[in-house]
Amino acid sequence: MSASFGRLQASVATATQEVTLAAANINFDFTLVKYEAPKEFQPLGELLTWKRKHEAENGRSHITARRLGALFDGVCPNTPNLIKAYGTRVAEVSKQAVDNEPKEYRDSIFSAYTGVDGTSIWAAATSSKTAIHVHMLACMLAEFWGPNEAVSIWEELVAERRKDITIRVERGEYMHIALAAAAQQDILRQDLAVLDASARAWTQTARAVMRVKYTQLKLILKNLDTFVHEKTDVFSGVTEAWKLTLETMEKLVSGIPQEARLGAALLGISAWHIYPDIHVFGVRNVEVQMNDPLVQKGGILSLGCSPSDSHPGVHWSLCLNHFKFYGSSVQREQTLQENHNMVPFRNFHHAVVGAILSKWETSTEDISTGLQVFMSLCSLMSAESPSIAAVLKTTKIAVQECLDDPTTRTFLDYGRRKSQFLSLYGAVTEATEAPVPE
Template sequence: MSSIGRIVNSIFSGSNENTLALAAVNFDFSLVTIEAPKEFKPLGSAIAKTRRQDAEEGKPHQTARRLGALFEDVLPSFPKLVEAFGQRVSEIVLWAAATSGIPAIGVYLLSCLLAQAWDSKQATALWVELVKQRQQEILSKLANNHIVSKSSVFSARQEISREDLAIWDNSARSFIRSANQAKQRESDQLMLIVKYLRFPITSSGSTYASVLFVWKEALVNVEALLSGTPVDASSGLLLLAFRSWYLFPDLIVLGKGPPKHVPFHDRLFPAGGSCTLGQEKSMSSKPEGIQWSLTFSHLRYYGDPVVVQSNPNSSRVTFDEFVIAVLGHVFRKWGVSRRRHKDAAQWIVDLWDLISKSARAANATRQFVWLKVLAKAAENILDSDPENAIKNASLLHFGRQRGGFILSPQN
């Protein structure tokens, strides 16, 4: 055992400690590394030595330990989720939280929720508010003789800077970028479902209370699904959790007509662990997907709190997908109707094939590189399978509606 570990044990082992006195000890327990759960071990052996050392000793690890200790008393038990997320993450990437203890993994799950729902500036502002409110809550309970874990008290006295929280948020975004590539098919399939439904995230009380409610409800319900217990969901928080944690149970979607079963075949969910989606009735005919509205007190350094609504329904697109949206704008400018999209795509492919095979193929490639890019997008439209055809149609539609805004100030 390390010298730091012996110090931790000696501080925590006595039976007559005065917690108030301990609160005055300026001990940085965030430097302690905890053995990762076994489900995360394949990841630890796969990452480079320098990256592993940074994850176990650098800023992300220290922030993970501090946040884990700060919020450990409010976390429900979620062993199945730790196991499942460990296996899923080992397929993708993550280590700092894994070596910082179970509470830190729970906090990392929250970080993924916030990173998926909000941009980096908003998510960091939320973390500043959450840390401040939690530290005040711990010290208030301590002053009023409530039982508070010693590690929480230590963490309440540790400074967690906005910069540290921004780095912590960025680590979640890095995971999400990798996971989007590793689980693109499942993510796209889930987004197609979300896009045409209305699932607001409903909660009440302060921003702090709202975030903790969403976080804990997501943990408890995904834990139930992973235990083989079916769950009904009328709020968007579970859909946000599935998107953020890249765990995909089978869905039963209720709406007009008979219930629709959407299988994802995720091996991490046992039989029976399916989620039934009963969407909330919308006041308008236009679906709005997942929506989460919160009041931000720390979005700006000065000024009154502002109410902001998240937009987790928008997904990042690849360059090839972006060009398909551009092609939608081109088709609209050319006066091509939606039902003639494939005909126009075939014409572009044929035109590029003719030019590229001409006697001046090299010069043509340089002069008409824009046409080559469009031709590749057109080929993707013509060769797409039924699942990708739906997504491509959505990208073309977006390009027709908003392409002018993307490409130039004037439409």
């Protein structure tokens, strides 16, 4: 009897595995499915221009939202209250942004491109609950990282998720057919870049509308020194930070107080613009009353104050495997306190060094040699011209940091790519290229 039962179990397991493997080969088009947006998001659909709404409902943005939603189904916790609160905030921000827009733009030839860019939001809202979570992750990455880093993170997340599903299917694990089929869908890098651009545009709009509360949050960050997540591996680090942020914010908007050891919740507040009251404990205890009606009474975030004179803020360090087409992984660290679209003052010299190397037409392979030559020139010129020795000493230190500290490479490369960021660059170019009098 037991032997027969064992054979029956083996037959069922084999059949299940065969069905799952067959499902993995199904090329199901997820774009055929469309949902009605949750009622909290529906005012956004009325405010979008016809072009953006069509793109969100029928274009590549909708395809990307559907495929990402299907691919990451089951990763995130259920957050009904957070989604309602976020949809309400989206509607509020969109209405105010449209009301503040000059009316003459709406009647111009560019009317299809005016108004708020909520393409990625509407595409997600008409796709699935998981797609909304994916959009919220896109806002987190856009808020924290620059476009190149964010897109490379997305590409690695997609690749690792597909790989994980494939391994589980091959092992014969039970899996929903839709999830197995989702791993077969191609999601192009350019589609991920469009998603990031739309999310980035939205975060900038929300930042302008919620300027007062956003500024309050930034002031709090000056007294903190923490990481979004401790893991530097992209897939595990980002997904765990994503889930932790969703869980924490769901409890906060539900009126459940939370204590944050990591900075994931602060990133969620900054990216989604839902502001709970914040209590900061340290040398001096501070209670910041945000008075956000979307957060129920009792939703208080408690933080430990760990001021750092050298580098305050909320940091995130990741090892990006898809940042470059060729070569090894690239370690990147960013701070939420900073605007990654601007060069921090402490890194200004590094960008200047890059601009000078660009003028020398130094290739990527010869950067180290160029930096060493630069240092030798600084030493030689200091000996020849004592009056500028102090300036050259500072420059030499910056060059040495470019050689020794990998984190300065971002600003060095920025200076090489966009040497015109120096206001005097045009004058310098004109002077150096002017004909020499005979």
